[in-house]
Amino acid sequence: MSNEAYAGTIRLTVAQATIRFLSNQYSERDGVEQRLIAGAFGIFGHGNVAGIGQALLQNEIARADGEQEMPYIMPRNEQGQVHAAAAFAKTTNRLQTYMCTASIGPGSLNMVTGAALATTNRLPVLLLPSDQFATRVPDPVLQQLEDPTSLDVSVNDAFRPVSRFFDRINRPEQLIPSLLSAMRVLTDPAETGAVTIAMPQDVQAEVFDWPVELFRKRVWHVRRPVPEPAALERAVALIKAAERPLIIAGGGTIYAGASEELRALATATGIPVGDTQAGKGAINFDHPSAVGGVGSTGCDSGNHIADKADLIIGVGTRYSDFTTASKTQFKNPDVKFVNINVTPFDAAKESAEMVVADAREALAALKEALADYHVEAAYSEEITAEKEAWIKATERCYHLDHGPLPAQTEVFGALNELMGEEDVVINAAGSMPGDLQALWQARSPLQYHVEYAFSCMGYEVPAAMGVKLARPEAEVVAIVGDGTYQMLPMELATVVQENIKVIYVLLQNYGFCSIGALSESRGSQRFGTKYRRRGEGSHLADEQVIDGVDIAANARSWGLDVLEVHTIAEFKEAYRKAEASDRPTMIHIETDLYGPNPPGSSWWDVPVSGVSELESTQRAYEEYLRDRKPQRHYL
Secondary structure, three states: OOOOOOOOEEEEEHHHHHHHHHOOEEEEEOOEEEEOEEEEEEOOOOOOOOOHHHHHHHHHHOOOOOOOOOOEEOOOOHHHHHHHHHHHHHHOOOOOEEEEEEOOOHHHHOOHHHHHHHHHOOOOEEEEEEEOOOOOOOOOOOOOOOOOOOOOOOHHHHHHHHOOEEEEOOOHHHHHHHHHHHHHHHOOOOOOOEEEEEEEHHHHOOEEEEEHHHHOOEEEEOOOOOOOHHHHHHHHHHHHHOOOEEEEEOHHHHHOOOHHHHHHHHHHHOOOEEEOOOOOOOOOOOOOOEEEEOOOOOOHHHHHHHHHOOEEEEEOOOOOOOOOOOOOOOOOOOOEEEEEEOOHHHHOHHHOEEEEOOHHHHHHHHHHHOOOOOOOHHHHHHHHHHHHHHHHHHHHHHOOOOOOOOOHHHHHHHHHHHOOOOOEEEEOOOOHHHHHHHHOOOOOOOOEEEOOOOOOOOOHHHHHHHHHHHOOOOOEEEEEEHHHHOOOOOHHHHHHHOOOOOEEEEEEOOEOHHHHHHHHHOOOOOOOOEOEOOOOOOOOOOOEOOOOOOHHHHHHHHOOEEEEEOOHHHHHHHHHHHHHOOOOEEEEEEOOOOOOOOOOOOOOOOOOOOOOOOHHHHHHHHHHHHHOOOOOOOO
8 A cells, every 4th residue: 555645645654754844954054064863773572563663663764865854863762862862962052853762661751861961061862761551551561661640751751851842642643742842942952952752662563644745854053043133232331341351151051153253352352261171173273363262170360361361251150160160160259241142041141231132143243343443562571471371271280290100180281282273082071071171282173072061981982982973984993991991891882883084082090080189178088089999888998999890991892992001101102093993992001090190270159068977078168168268259
């Protein structure tokens, strides 16, 4: 029987209709169109193998002219596939993403962490978790969570607080408005994040006569709202009245493609530009106005300027506690804020003068309105001096000649020198994001990919796959600690299976470096952060495990080429080999668990026990009371 039931409709299952619809959705910005849903990740079980899985199979068999309408990649871990989709979306400046499907129960619930990461980072991902039977006839089905207070509750309700849009399709007709709403949110620069459409397993396979018009090519135009004239006028007045203004470039600057406008504004006005983790690279590090990272993981040059700034101009930043140093960074008692953000929620932070607009449009308008403005010569000289001092400090960190084991900062220095301007370095958790924001000299908005909104350990492994799918021409390098590696290594198998050429740099220090240092600084003596043999049941034992998990061997077992090195000279040679190879490769190097790390010039609020029998904790509490005194709301 033909799929054409009668004129104007087509008979498909809910799952088949979903895939056909998604294959015809496009985003457009500045006249450039691209497929919105570039492909599908999916792990199949009884909840989706005969629904979404069958639809993807049928789509692949029926593809026209050898082209896959919805290319499918088989991942190994449900959380990992969402991280890969988020990394892909970040790399494409939120103009494309992947869909992710999983089976009912634990499979779908594994995607919740990935959903939270995407929403926290304002990144679009489309999740299609399988759900229990809509008919409820076979209840309780395998892996169904029963709630005696409501038969409508399933584990998928856990997606609600971490999704920007959530729906459950209990009848085929509900799919049409749900998919249209999902596309609206995915392409809205202010509202985007995880979009979740829960699919009961019986509904996925249910047949319906769909209007053919549903499957036409649809182009979703990504808006660039211009600043309101009155809001722009107020912002300009504050900038002209300021003596020590500072721009802080956040991720929204890069997502808006506003780097050229940011550089032009900084050049014309001399206003210094600091960066957040997501905004690093928005301005090239060697621009005269670029002062580097600001906040808890920032550098001396950025933080010294921020300490005295009388006006903070936030561009596309959400002001995380790392950027504000837990509300202690901006010490000038009279500091004011102007926030340029496409999202009113973020634009209103820190009692700011709000400019709700696209970053590119707002920066261009500011440059025109500030044509007769430039910071004072003395301030420019101070900016130059701070930059020069930090560049020297960075060089020292990059070339410590530390031994017997190298410091991780030396590895970063080698990578910073070896990687191209449009290659991509990836990281997410541990002490490395702090060192990287302080030290990495980003030459383009493409080069620096650090997920530090959710800071999810294990993100780096699948993220490398997502970034490479988006930028196959670039060298993609994921820096992974041994603690992070053990969290989520499974997508290495996917990388090998799909022959996705990425480079993993594994820093082995037999412990959790970052949280160990934090534990020590807060009086908890690095407890539970080093690999120890328990002996009589205590993690205080002196014997450190250095011959436990062989990560190099483990990576080989996944199918990677592994290069084991011990010195920075050997590391550089190995990198050139990995760069020349067409195979996914790991470079394994041991580093010093105890650093040294870059000098710090800021603070982060991690509460210390107010009462303790331990002298180390008592000392840390006294320091905590002292350090939090400058903390305040910016009102």
